[in-house]
Amino acid sequence: MHDGPAYSAETNGILIRVRPSYLAGQSDPEAGRWVWAYQVEIVNLSGSTVQLMARRWTITDAHGHVEEVRGPGVIGEQPVIAPGASYSYVSGCPLGTDSGAMVGAYYMTDAEGRSFEADIPAFSLDTPDARRVLN
Structure with missing residues (x-):
């Protein structure tokens, strides 16, 4: 499933890696x-x-149509991640075009109660035979 390139971003010591795959x-x-x-x-x-x-996601299809998705946690969870630990999950995105892009942020709270946003890197959603337009 993990045939696409990896994208990464780091904010306040939180590293986020995303690897999309066409289904x-x-x-x-x-x-x-x-x-x-x-x-x-x-x-x-x-x-x-x-x-x-x-979480907050901004999803853009190949026609420039933008959809914003917000919600608590991810896949029904609000994981606690200790220093040096990691958390992984898999989710999905349907589109009405053969390519698009996603970008977003996770809203995090640290042990002292401070809130911050951790950037989710922008990544392309491309079919294997699509002409790459958004990346």
């Missing part, structure tokens, strides 16, 4: 539906325990 078996181009999975790894390089409280 041909779940896509139906004739019906205008393309689906990707993306694996996210969140690594706590800071000296403080953090908790992922919420």
Whole structure:
């Protein structure tokens, strides 16, 4: 599944790596539906325990249509990540075009109760045969 390039960003000692993959078996181009999975790894390089409280995604398709998604935690969890530890999960994104891009942020709280945003790097959603437009 992890056939795409890896994208990474670090904010306040929180390293976020994303690796998207096109899911041909779940896509139906004739019906205008393309689906990707993306694996996210969140690594706590800071000296403080953090908790992922919420997320914000901005999803843009090849026609420039933008959708914003916000919600608590990720995949139904609000993980606590100790210094030196990591948390990984897999999620998905359907689009009505054969390419697009995602970018976002996780809203984190540290052990002292301070809140901050950890940047999720922008990454491309491309089919293997698509002309790369957004990256």
